[in-house]
Amino acid sequence: xxxxxxxxxxxxxxxxxxxxxxxxxxxxxxxxxxxxxxxxxxxxxxxxxxxxxxxxxxxxxxxxxxxxxxxxxxxxxxxxxxxxxxxxxxxxxxxxxxxxxxxxxxxxxxxxxxxxxxxxxxxxxxxxxxxxxxxxxxxxxxxxxxxxxxxxxxxxxxxxxxxxxxxxxxxxxxxxxxxxxxxxxxxxxxxxxxxxxxxxxxxxxxxxxxxxxxxxxxxxxxxxxxxxxxxxxxxxxxxxxxxxxxxxxxxxxxxxxxxxxxxxxxxxxxxxxxxxxxxxxxxxxxxxxxxxxxxxxxxxxxxxxxxxxxxxxxxxxxxxxxxxxxxxxxxxxxxx
Amino acid sequence: xxxxxxxxxxxxxxxxxxxxxxxxxxxxxxxxxxxxxxxxxxxxxxxxxxxxxxxxxxxxxxxxxxxxxxxxxxxxxxxxxxxxxxxxxxxxxxxxxxxxxxxxxxxxxxxxxxxxxxxxxxxxxxxxxxxxxxxxxxxxxxxxxxxxxxxxxxxxxxxxxxxxxxxxxxxxxxxxxxxxxxxxxxxxxxxxxxxxxxxxxxxxxxxxxxxxxxxxxxxxxxxxxxxxxxxxxxxxxxxxxxxxxxxxxxxxxxxxxxxxxxxxxxxxxxxxxxxxxxxxxxxxxxxxxxxxxxxxxxxxxxxxxxxxxxxxxxxxxxxxxxxxxxxxxxxxxxxx
DNA sequence: CTGAAAGCGCTTACAG
DNA sequence: CTGAAAGCGCTTACAG
Numbered sequence: 039x040x041x042x043x044x045x046x047x048x049x050x051x052x053x054x055x056x057x058x059x060x061x062x063x064x065x066x067x068x069x070x071x072x073x074x075x076x077x078x079x080x081x082x083x084x085x086x087x088x089x090x091x092x093x094x095x096x097x098x099x100x101x102x103x104x105x106x107x108x109x110x111x112x113x114x115x116x117x118x119x120x121x122x123x124x125x126x127x128x129x130x131x132x133x134x135x136x137x138x139x140x141x142x143x144x145x146x147x148x149x150x151x152x153x154x155x156x157x158x159x160x161x162x163x164x165x166x167x168x169x170x171x172x173x174x175x176x177x178x179x180x181x182x183x184x185x186x187x188x189x190x191x192x193x194x195x196x197x198x199x200x201x202x203x204x205x206x207x208x209x210x211x212x213x214x215x216x217x218x219x220x221x222x223x224x225x226x227x228x229x230x231x232x233x234x235x236x237x238x239x240x241x242x243x244x245x246x247x248x249x250x251x252x253x254x255x256x257x258x259x260x261x262x263x264x265x266x267x268x269x270x271x272x273x274x275x276x277x278x279x280x281x282x283x284x285x286x287x288x289x290x291x292x293x294x295x296x297x298x299x300x301x302x303x304x305x306x307x308x309x310x311x312x313x314x315x316x317x318x319x320x321x322x323x324x325x326x327x328x329x330x331x332x333x334x335x336x337x338x339x340x341x342x343x344x345x346x347x348x349x350x351x352x353x354x355x356x357x358x359x360x361x362x363x364x365x366x367x368x369x370x371x372x373x374x
Numbered sequence: 375x376x377x378x379x380x381x382x383x384x385x386x387x388x389x390x391x392x393x394x395x396x397x398x399x400x401x402x403x404x405x406x407x408x409x410x411x412x413x414x415x416x417x418x419x420x421x422x423x424x425x426x427x428x429x430x431x432x433x434x435x436x437x438x439x440x441x442x443x444x445x446x447x448x449x450x451x452x453x454x455x456x457x458x459x460x461x462x463x464x465x466x467x468x469x470x471x472x473x474x475x476x477x478x479x480x481x482x483x484x485x486x487x488x489x490x491x492x493x494x495x496x497x498x499x500x501x502x503x504x505x506x507x508x509x510x511x512x513x514x515x516x517x518x519x520x521x522x523x524x525x526x527x528x529x530x531x532x533x534x535x536x537x538x539x540x541x542x543x544x545x546x547x548x549x550x551x552x553x554x555x556x557x558x559x560x561x562x563x564x565x566x567x568x569x570x571x572x573x574x575x576x577x578x579x580x581x582x583x584x585x586x587x588x589x590x591x592x593x594x595x596x597x598x599x600x601x602x603x604x605x606x607x608x609x610x611x612x613x614x615x616x617x618x619x620x621x622x623x624x625x626x627x628x629x630x631x632x633x634x635x636x637x638x639x640x641x642x643x644x645x646x647x648x649x650x651x652x653x654x655x656x657x658x659x660x661x662x663x664x665x666x667x668x669x670x671x672x673x674x675x676x677x678x679x680x681x682x683x684x685x686x687x688x689x690x691x692x693x694x695x696x697x698x699x700x701x702x703x704x705x706x707x708x709x710x
Numbered sequence: 711c712t713g714a715a716a717g718c719g720c721t722t723a724c725a726g
Numbered sequence: 727c728t729g730a731a732a733g734c735g736c737t738t739a740c741a742g
Contacts, residue, residue, distance in 0.1 A: 039735060039736065040735080040736095048712080048713085049712065049713045049714075050713085050714090050735095050736080050737090051712070051713055051714085051737080051738085052711090052712065052713075054736070054737060054738085055711090055712090055737095057736095058737085060711095061711065062711070062712085063711060063712085066711085066712085078505060080481070080484065080485060081485060081735090081736085082424075082485065082487065082734090082735055082736070083485040083486050083487075083736095084420045084423070084424060084431070084486055084487045084735085084736095085424055085718090085734070085735035085736040085737095086735075086736055086737075087420070087718095087736090088418075088420060088421055088424060088718050088719065088720090088734095088735080088736070088737095089717075089718045089719095089735080089736045089737045089738080090718085090736080090737055090738085091718095091737080091738075093718090095420070095486075097465075097486065104451065105447060105450050105451055105454060105466075106447050106448050106450060106451025106452075106454075106663070107447070108444040108447060110447070111441060111442050111443070111444060111446070111447030111450075112442050114441050114442065114447075114466070115440065115441055115442025115468070116442075118441060118442075118467065118468060122467075125482070127465050127467065127479075127482055127483065127486060128465060128466060128467065129433075129463050129464060129465050129466075130441075130450070130464060130465075130466050131454065131458075131463065131464065132451070132454060145416070146461070146463055147463065148416065149416055149417060149418065149419040150419050150420055150431075150433065150463060151418065151419075151420045169414060286646065286647060286650075289647065289650045290649065290650055293650050309646060309647060310622065310645060310646040310647060311622060311625065311645060311646060311647040311648065311650075311651060312647065313626065314622075314625045314626055314629055314647075314651050315647060315650050315651055316652060327442070375719060375720065376719080376720095384728080384729085385728065385729045385730075386719095386720080386721090386729085386730090387721080387722080387728070387729060387730080388727090388728065388729075390720070390721060390722090391721095391727090391728090393720095394721085396727095397727060398727070398728085399727060399728085402727085402728085417719090417720085418718090418719055418720070419720095420719085420720095421718070421719035421720040421721095421734090422719075422720055422721075423720090423734095424718095424719080424720070424721095424734050424735065424736090425719080425720045425721045425722080425733075425734045425735095426720080426721055426722085426734085427721080427722075427734095429734090
């Protein structure tokens, strides 16, 4: 910038004004633009944000459970669609569900001066973010609400989606509905379990007698555990699978035992090719891109100075019927 | 930092040394640490990188075709695994295959002082990056090599994978092998087409007589076009599908016509649930996480000062047999 | 409308 | 080992 000023024969202030669209005489502006062209000058935005009064860096940080998970990549895309037009650039990193790793990431992001953060919270206490927020950091949680901090959040209707899925199975004659759970300490997993339980209770079904499986490592042990359940004495007539990776393994397990047309299945989260499998997968579809868009919009509102009370937005889910959830229990089962 | 110095009763330089691990008297260091604790001081990394001699910001930029595509999100994860330990934070954005958008993103990233860039190049001329590189920007291309610039790159063995896929179909008796292409101006699409053509030629099959389809919009028109092909007079006995979204539509089209056990299919790129579909999908699997890891390693080498000649690494693909590629043509077809 | 000066939060020779 | 001073590239009152 100094070089540009020298070549154009004007002051630094004038160059700054030209670059930032301030009021400058047309002739001077011309000379400055020429100098910029000749020198191939590029403004340094980090220096600019360091000095400017609002401190804005036009960068955002996304802290996801795993950037490699298609659910979060769709969410990422939703955020990008909203903030791109406003000139924001987006950092993204994975907490891997580890509170220490999450905090490390967050601090690394704030140390680099991000204007806002969109976080999929781990089970950590997020009180440590209060100080950052008090000095102007915009903060929105997504997919799960945070703990011990009052903040904007956008979540799927986990309870409602699970409730609808289980009620759908009940409507098709099932009472012995097995639950394929996720790590119960994760908010979404707990909510979906609550939806399952409430639907059973609403129809007078006792959950205690029903088989339940909680894979600890999703893709790794979900198949084995589902196989064991399907081979057991008290095999359920239907399964409700509460997470996408687990649903995939459940489909594999059913196919492996040739039970895909015998045992009904509804999965939480839609999955690629779920319509090409036979029977097609009946699924509770989330809209991750919409979660991302809404989170980004809430964030922009805060960045624009909104002091409104905190909001938690819930994105509806959609039950897609494709066959696996419409299988009926064997006739004998209907009698008991 | 000034406040810390005041509270600890030392100079700014000393605080800086403590924070950066310089040589400081133990007693003074104690006082500084206490002051940091009391004030809740957090270093400002952007100010730091502005002033330090190496200018390092410990940030990287990823410019992908689409951050929402699972292929790139797996690649992203691969990059993260490698650079996380070195304290780098990663920006990510989508070019959407638009050269102007790509350039905008790149300039937005360099203006924010990223140390390096990993780019999935569009068809643009990447000469504009030479100047950035000459002032120290590390640069690696991934998934496709760049044009008009000599640079490090990591790509899949697109030609070899396609060649193997088509040869596999030929070995199972097929000669009328239809090609489901992608936009031909994309490097990977062109390479896969070349592999298809070379395999045919090596076995004395004339490509000109074979049906070919080039969906322009992948998910949107691939199904229709494949349906039209399968309904036509010269229906092929086998399909080679050269991109994952297109493969998904091809599977849907085959199922829709009930031809999934009649017409063979090999897809480039593996797809979720491809083992649960009947017949299972025979696929050329890429390893996007490995592409990401290798790209990140090349980038770190450059950041560590390597002046070695430019390298292009090729990651092998793997043909996974699951049934759809092992279907044989109808008997009559074998005669001609 | 323009320029000289101060300063954002930090690092780095330099002299002690 | 420590501190005073200069300066990274920029913006912003302030006076003209």
